[in-house]
Amino acid sequence: MAPTDLPLPVVRRPDPDPGVDVPALEGALRERVDGEVRFDTGTRAAYSTDASNYRQVPIGVVLPRTPEAAVEAVAVCREFGAPLLSRGGGTSLAGECCNTAVVLDWSKYCDRLVSVDPERRTCVVEPGIVLDELNRRLAPHGLQYGPRPATHPNCTIGGMIGNNSCGSTAQAYGKVVDNIRRLEVLTYDGLRMWVGPAGEEEPERPTAGEGRAAEIHRRLAALRDRYADLIRERYPDIPRRVSGYNLDSLLPEHGFDVAGLLVGSESTLVTVLRAELDLVPSPAHTSLVVLGYPDIATAADHVPAVLRHEPLALEGVDRRLVHFQRVKNLNPDALEELPEGDAYLMVQFAGDTIEEAGDRARALIDAEPGNVGHTWYDDPEHISELWMVRESGLGATAHVPGEHETWPGWEDSAVPVEGLGDYLRDLKALFEEFGYGRPSVYGHFGQGCVHTRIPFHLRSADGVAHMRAFVERAADLVASYGGSLSGEHGDGQARGELLEKMFGPELVEAFGRLKAVFDPGNRMNPGKVVAPYRLDENLRLGADYRPWEPETAFAYPHDDGKFSKAAARCVGVGKCRSLEGGVMCPSYRATREEEHSTRGRARLLFEMVRNGSPVNDGWRSKEVHDALDLCLACKGCKNDCPVSVDMATYKAEFLHHHYAGRPRPAAHYSMGWLPAVARLAAPVARTVNALLRVPALARAAKAVGGIAPERQVPVFAEQRFTDWWRERGGPRGDGRRGEVVVWPDTFTDHFHPSVGRAAVEVLEAAGFRVKVPGGSVCCGLTWISTGQLGVARRVLGHTLDVLREDLRRGTPVVGLEPSCTAVFRADAAELMPDDPDVGLLREQTRTLAELLAERARDWRPPAVEARAVVQRHCHQYAVMGFDADRELMERAGVEADVLDAGCCGLAGNFGFERGHYEVSMACAEQGLLPAVREAGPGTLVLADGFSCRTQVEQAGTGRTPLHLAEVLAAALRGEEAVPRRPAAPGPRALLAPAAAAGAGALALVAAVRRGRRRGGG
Template identity: 45%
Template structure:
């Protein structure tokens, strides 16, 4: 590998990169020798030539979402997703798309949609899987029941052979006479086996697609290579056919007593012309219900123990709905029809995120892919399910089921123990028995994800020795040296080899954080990432640093892989002291988007905090950790002479010098101190003769007011008190009496985010003493700063798991928006009738979301444009730390900056987070306000004037 790296300047052979590529979305772990991200076909060809010269195997990789272990290998991995990802052309007349191998399916669909077209096969990973990967694995997805599989739509492929030749081929010829002759000879010699054993049903993708070479199929060489998993050639380009999108669609959701009834009904629904016939069982829905904040759409499901999603097309919305109702009435099942985009998307999200959701059972037990992709003729599915459930009961296993029931394809996640030798032996026995059951029902082990490491060994249980010999010859014709993706399909690796996590995967001390969702195990927390790759989505909030760099190392998944390797102690030496792991985590913004957007709620912000705590334990830290982590104390000291401090920091040379001394980014401006703190303002206001007194009613009786506690966070107290001041006035107008904690408080977030967890715990523990009486009295704690508010709700119990006060604090803390949205008394606000750009805080998104903010803004008459790209990019300490400037600005440029710049002067910019407002003010010509400021404005608008009160 050293010689290969010397000849390949583009090769990445460092331990950090190799660790990030050890796994895809399967249960397997293989450490590559090198990774190359080709920029063009020439660079890919050079890499393959060098690998061939050194006898190093080559594995192609797209989005890395393969569930069978077919995108990992021990030699050279070619990742096409970073650079070779262009949509070359859309031809609306021919209804084709020509793409590079790394083109993301979602991007191709968006380009095709401009012409009323789409790609028929649409796996649930469409937002990050690549066309090259789809060709490799023979991807299908929900709509393949109507619009065909990847093989059905592949017209031409550009294939790089192991010998360096690049061939462009479709139907009729490879373009190479000798190659044509050998393929014809193979086909003709095995004609009987090919015709009787292959192509029996749509989801039979196990093995090679030799039936595509039959005369009646046009000797379609390109399609014969679909599903070959990179073992015959490396796809460098493709032309695929597109289909017309129906004018309108409605979603028919049917509820059945059990999954067998759902499976029995599926074939008729497919024959009736449904565009999808997707199934899922109650175990999956129960797992989703167990995820706080993730169960959107579940309440829309009709009653049942299993469900089918049938999308019905029509000439217009009314026609689609009428057709869906007609189909529903004919089934005899409980059913509902949905046409509203918001509700249909909520329902589809359940099915779309199934692969991630199913990684954890409802009770928190881990479930794994392995028997993930079996398929039988659709009419045999119910019987197959019964036998499979009997096997699970016999072996005391439970799992969740989803699948493409209309085509007999089943996805099953099972609670195997993959952390012990005995558990892995049980896994093998289960898989072998399940394979025999599938074959007995006329099926096979693979229905759309390929055979890979998970199922290639099972081909001997599925096909005759004669057909297996044909597979071997097919591989030898294309790749006689066995260079491409070795161990897959032909001469397969054992299905229980290289299983992760495997025994001995966690060799390090217990974390300081409770990690309650993972029973206190850092390894268990990291294992949450099965690799479905939602962090690589081009849209959404996750993961800002990956969106900026495009580097797998900087994705949430890549970081999880690196942490997993650290815990194994093999490829990354040094354990918690590892500099490679610190480097991988350095660009994590700790925005917590993964906590909400990842289907299995990976919380990389918490893992980063734990790592930094362990990494620097007993050692000096970067200066930025002291300057930013100890901000609450520094703010308190500086507030003794705020005007003098501000006068100094406003001088550019002094400010830059202070930033350098503190180890901070010198392109940043230091935030100004408030001339008086929020606490000082509050005390002065309380000395007024009227403020804080209970108001008198019309009959002169005193009206009792509920008391709420306002949390005076560091940012609102020392740096920007306006939001807290406005919050007080809004709460009082709503009829609340506002008090502050009995003494100084801090949630400890700045210490937490810099990994100073011991200090964070001590600070929080001391702060809770100022709240004990308030919490015991049942008072609500209202947060102003979203990051601190969420820390009170979540990090408090992780830092102080044995504290009843912390648990009460988490339960009794709310945001201003939530309190206002649920307020049932008099509405003291007038209409603002304005437009606004809303930057939701990323920590709020990791918790309750911004629904309450939108509800309040709507009631104020504000037309709101929401920034959906997630973190503003400053992210507390992140944007002030050196080396983060480019990622910080890139994150803001995704959507926040453009929307702010495009907003006219009358449009309000709303951002509750101090970091968000700072980023906006430092990166644009505009300023932003806290929601409390808008409510305060509306309060002024809605109140009677003194003259009106006198006359009233």
């Protein structure tokens, strides 16, 4: 076909209502596709947005089990004329991952590493494989995939191909387009083919012959011929030109590379089924230099000089980003390692030896002016810590206390490095002109790419108009520098409308012609890149955003007291979808379901309070309930989420309202009221234990209580910790270090009293006078976790009555069970924000290790001298931290392997509830149980949390995990720390007489009843 025969673009702006017979489409997909087909309201709501400012509820979601299943899904969509969107990790910042379309989510099943060729340094993958997981599988070959975005723990290769991703290592390895060998693609009209460079020997071979494939290649050749001169003239000659289609890949000097053309096309042209990737050797050793400058523009001015040293990566960070991380307590240790300065360049080098990497670092330092501060490291631990300062950028700049909300929209511009400093000065002036203050700027400075989040006002018509005016001016600015609107995030909806400013009308017409070659009906991700929606429509917020503001039980002090703001806190970065490291999100790791990630649940809560949402039943929403059902309430997201989404609190709030005035699940009574049940059982513990070991009775009890039949009911202690304390005669010791209150939580008191006795022994040995509260006391944890917040508040009120005198005297309260300690340190203050004694309780509550670190630093703990596998309790990890425990174990000679293995999976009542057993065990098998099984017989298993200990004991590992207090107490006595939990008595114990129910349980129930008479639920 001659160039003049090219058809004019036929793509048009999409109709918001594609007019699809949705019930028939869903039925055909279910019948014909090997995969999961989801057209329910909850799933559609969870996929309604990405990490951008945009929101479009999809028609439905398909999770194909194989690429062949995806081919069939596309065929069904074609028959019904349904728009299609192929989705990776869902972290796009320009809106390309949300649309009114059928969404193909590859990430659950299509994650195979098909083959590896170490000699050719290539591999073939399916599009759903996560980058970090791919590199873990490639590591035995000494290879890796080069581009590494900050979202590497959760971004998929398919998504990276769609966006032409880069990351910091693109400095050395280039973008995805530079690291693709071939792609297997599918067009909307059903053509399936492998594409790549044409080859030097037969450059015209792909255009020869008949058929759709040859026709496409001929039309691409004609497109190339028609626009070649304009492409060479108008495409910025910079490493971070990601905006627009890769028409330059069709040029002869680039080998007529159709795979390169399709990289970065954001699912608007084809569906990628498989990819053959070019690999690079993993660096043997690296070093990291951090240089300090007086301001970020000056740092940018130095980039060309630093580039002469050929770094592996070269990143820029400004003082605002550092300040935000200090405010949010992100990466505190790393921030202390930064040199003097108000802006920084982070420069990484690679070498075959540690000496080579170090020599390159020293050469840079020697070449810098004497007034430039610096620090450098060549050990992996420090390098990883410092690198997190840069990789935390997106999360650190969102929801900063005391700052305005910030948003993407102009977060990804790129300019030639020679003009980077001047561009930043002009951009700063533009911020000031539009009244946006001083947003943080940071990014891949070695390639001129600048990231930022701007305090756009997206909740009013004037604010949206102001945002639009700014973005148009900023696009003009970057074009004047010969730059790119996007340096790695893509165009999507945020920048598609602006492409003419960068490329001119002729090349924008060429983009339309290219779209017409592959997708003339505009069914592939319509409204993105070509014939785009306006940048100020389909906004997640917008001028008409008027969320529902419900009354709440928690105070939400970090969200201005508004549940709507808490529900909108998630920015979509997707860290909760990572597959290892940290705690968040155990249920996603077990299910690989978006709906069961922290992000997915946050999306549903946002939809619940949003006006005009398909989730329109408020607190009664079944969709939200189902999404929250598999939330373990582990609080991992409170710490791991870069914007501190606290899903455990949101779940408790939701359950509180969802079941208000109606019956609850049985488990809410059996386990929510566990403290009262345990007190009633205490006087007859031996009999209760024996009864629960009769199989028929145990099955009946579990069925009535809503407990998973696979679970064993924990053994009640025959002598409670508080009974032991009273028989012992109360406090002992000289108390030279003062008094402390040991908190008798339900789990210590009724199930593992040896923990409480051990803690008393250790504290007295350290010089404290120990007190234990009398009467019936509780932190309210089990009522909080089951959403019975009115009861929890009354129980906490009773606890404050008991502790008030000690609190006002400044007496520390030592918590032994991490989840109960976390209530005092976090939840109580949000449930009872106006009670000053709650503030005292929060400030004076300590873990055992924290108390010893703060008030007994000169005390020498007993020598344990043992190895230990240590499982941190999730609530301790999220609320109190674990540094004091590490220090105490080190002082005691414990060689601790502190697992970075996520949640134990039991998580209080979660793992005991009927229907949760499989997910609970899948979470445990992610790391905890394998580590325990692999531990040698002489290795201790330490777990301060009752749930963690119970999970290990009930998993058939043959190990008895211990609390740190038990280990220290055993060492004080000169014993080996290998106690065993008492076994339950057999059925013969039924002959023992049963005593009356304890007065303590009746007192607790009476306190709750009194509270009910005063009102509440």
